Amino acid sequence: MAPSSEYSARHLSVLEGLEAVRKRPGMYIGSTDSRGLMHCLWEIIDNSVDEALAGYGQNIEIILHPDGSVEIRDDGRGVPVDVEPRTGLTGVEVVFTKLHAGGKFGGGSYAASGGLHGVGASVVNALSSRLDVEVDRGGKTYRMQFRRGEPGRFSDSGKPKPTASFSPFVENSELDVVGKAKRGVTGTRIRYWADEQIFLKTAKFSYEELQNRARQTSFLVPGLRIELRDERRLAGTPGAEGPVSEVFHHDGGLAEFVEYLAPDAAVTDTWRIHGTGTFTESVPVLDEAGHSKITDVERACEVDLALRWGVGYDTTARTFVNIIATPKGGTHLTGFEQALLKTFRQHITANARRLKAGNDKVEKDDVTAGLTAVLTVRLAEPQFEGQTKEVLGTAAVRQIVSKVVEKELKAKLTSKARNDKQQAAQLLEKVVNEMKSRISARVHKETQRRKTALEGSSLPTKLADCRSNDVETSELFIVEGDSALGTAKLARSSDFQALLPIRGKILNVQKASVGDMLSNAECAALIQVIGAGSSRSFDLSAARYGKVILMTDADVDGAHIRTLLLTLFFRYMRPMVEAGRVYAAVPPLHRVEVVTPGSQPNEMIYTYSEAELYRVLDRLESDGRRYKEPIQRYKGLGEMDAEQLAETTMDPRHRMLRRVNIEQAEEAERIFELLMGSDVAPRKEFIISGSERLDREQIDV
Incomplete structure (x- = not known):
């Protein structure tokens, strides 16, 4: 049947209530896979966190049940149970069945909250095959049940099931009183089963995401206790062998959060920055007659920031609005970065001569190298881009955050306190070194582009390069000492194997600054030979060799040199390690x-x-x-003749290599800092604690 060209008002569909949610769930939760399933859970959890954020309640419990349901309990004030005058419905039914209804519109219940659109609980209800809510309030326990958003009663009295027979309310809905609550006890318990008609069969609650979110929230709301319990016994989860429970509780707030996130040794202490600002916003307000009228409202925005710089170059920045993470940033992040860049440019320009900064300007990447920061802003009714709340859109927040950060950061950098003064000097030097490193990498890249075959090579003279230009098959052997180099030259296949000797133990870059690393002859030669830059400017696609093989002696000194080389790769050429292109040769001992x-x-x-x-x-x-x-x-590689070295260590047909992998970068960073960092006390404790397991007879002296 051909489609009709007629189009009039009778062809329009009007979706009322929760019908729209079930018809177009993606508009409200983003998707119907695991991501959307988790978003529903966040909506309910955030309501409980909002209670704690407002000063009501200190405990939240999240339970993943074996039947696929999830339960959230809190000790907040409890969902209102009295009748809402406009609808004639109880507060519980309004919250769970009416879109854009809740306690976060009028401004009287929550000064700042995460759930702002008033659709969270009702959307979860609409997309659940069953939802049970119990409220402790006024000495009584109230209960209401829903099936796919419709209020009624399930017939089961024991173990609840979404497949139990259901009787919807026909005329007037009722809020049942099912028990007594102790005097002064309040709270809400919600248990729901995600609707299999809506969500994909592969959608699952992620225990790891719950862990991260619970930990994050406990940092953002100091004193809040969140218990996470998994009773599902799913393979591949911590609860595979049986029910597992974890408690997250932190009193240190954002400063403790930064210390948890920081991947490297500190250049500065964790600095705290607080401030507030106000702005005027035009919003529609309902008058007594129910008519909407545009009214200017003065809003307050509270800025809370914790930040510290480390010796590395990776940037870790987390931003939040109230307690909601904004992974894609927004106006608060823009204001923060704007203030950082402006402040550092001013201070480096004013101290250019002392810092030897020249006339070059620092860029954002120079300032944020090694930065770990947690920024949260609190304001009533922030504007998000979409229901998933990943980007803050309130324009006025940018200027408020920028002013607060600029003022407080300037005070830190110009402080006369001895400790602050020392840290500020180290930080400015680090930023300038990052700028010089970036400019140096850019100049080198431009030089390489301009260079022609007739101009020759600028590579170190001690490099014995290979003839092949094929990156996939070429190998660079980093050889310990000149004595081993002579033997290795005879043992290698010059078609695809290049040799670079290093003399002695290279610089420990875990302790050294970027400037010290770049000025070290061995480190600079290695970075130059690989040809892909360093730190942030490292470009894996520009690397000249498919494999980099560390060939050191099979003794304690060789192991130390190999560790120093790996530290250099880990800190300044990490993509090579992550791509599995760094190897350790395994020469024989006997x-x-x-x-x-x-x-x-x-x-x-x-x-x-x-x-x-x-x-x-x-x-x-x-x-x-x-x-x-x-x-x-064999005490060293130099004791082998060329035939033996080729057969055992260099010939791909017979040799054995160990590939260096980074399974867990943060754990690897912690170990590198322990073994190679500047903080001596933890390393001393590590050595003493392991001394009992050391056999003196095995020491190679």
């Missing part, structure tokens, strides 16, 4: 020459540990085979 009868040449067996050597010797003795004494013990 060579056993097995006597072969007759005129045949003797058999050579290489072993890589003491345990392996003893196993080989035991096997030879049990087979009745003789071997020459003494067994050769």
Whole structure:
């Protein structure tokens, strides 16, 4: 049947109440996969957090039940149970069935909150096959039940199920009194089953996301206790073997949050910045007759910021509006970054001569290198871009945040206090070094572009390069010492294997500044040879070699040099490690020459540990085979001849390599800081605690 060209008012569909939510769920929760499922849960949790944020209640409990339902309990004031005069419905029914209804519009119940559009609870209700809500208030426990947003009663009296028979209210809905509450006890308990007709079968509640959100919220609302319990016994979760429970409770607030997030050693202490500002906003307000009238309202915006700089170059910035995370930023983040850049430019310009900054201007990336910051703003009725609240849109917040941060940061950088003065000097030096590093990388890149084949190479003279230009097959061996270099040159395949010798132990870059690293000959040569830059300017696609292989001696000094090299890669060329392009060669420790009868040449067996050597010797003795004494013990790569080095360490057909991976970057960063950082006390404690397990006989002296 051909579509009609007629189009009139009778063709329009009017979706009322919660019908619109079920028809177009993506408009309200973003998607119907796990992300949308989690968004529904955040809506309910945020309502409980808003109560704590307003000073009512200190405990929230989140339970993931085995039947797929989730339960949220709090000790807030409880959803109102009295009758709302305009609708004639109880407060519970209004909150869970009416869109754009709640206690966050009038301004009398919440000064600042996360749920602002008044659709959270009602949307969750509409997208649930069953929702039960119980409220403790006024010495009584009230209950109301819903099926896909419709109020009524389920017939089950024991274990609740969404498939139980349901009787909707026909004329007047009722809020049942199901028990007594202790005097002074208030709170709300909500349990719901996500509707399988709406959500994909693959949608699941993420325990890891719940952990992160609970931890984050406990930092943002000091004193709030959040208990998370998983009873699902799902494979791959902490509760796979049985019910698991975690409690998140922090009194330190944003400063403690920053210390938790910070991935590196500190250059500054954690600085706290507070401030407030006001702005006028035109909003529609209902008069007594119910008519909307545009009215100018004065709003207050509270700014709370914790920040610190570390020795690294990664930036970790978390922003929040009230208690809602804004992962895509917004006007508050823009104001923060604007103030940072303006303040540092002013101070570096004023101290350009002392800092040797020249006439170049610092950029945002120079200032935010190594920065860990948590910024939260609190204001009534903020404007978000969309129901998912990922971007703050209130324009006036940008200027307020900018002024507060600029004023307080300027006071920190110009403080006469001895500790502040020292930290400010170190911070300004770090920012200038980041600027110089960026400019140096840019100049180097432009030089490489301009260079022609006739102009020759600017690579270090000690590099023994390979002939191949194929990045996929080429390998760079970083060789310990010039003595090993001579043997390695004879052992390598010059078609695809390049050699770069390093002399002694390179700079410990975990302690050194960017400027010290760039001025160190060995570090600079290595970065130049790889050809992809360093820090933020590192471009993995520009790397000249497919593999970088650290070839050091199989002794304590070799292990130390390898650790120093890995520290350099981890801090300044981390994408190489993350891409699995950094390897450690595994040279043998021993060579056993097995006597072969007759005129045949003797058999050579290489072993890589003491345990392996003893196993080989035991096997030879049990087979009745003789071997020459003494067994050769390699102290270094230079003791091998070219044939032996090629066979054991360099020839891809026979060698063994260990790939260096970063499974958990934050844990790796912590270990690097412990073993290589400037803070001696934790390292001393680590060494003492592990001394009992050390066998003195195994020390290679």
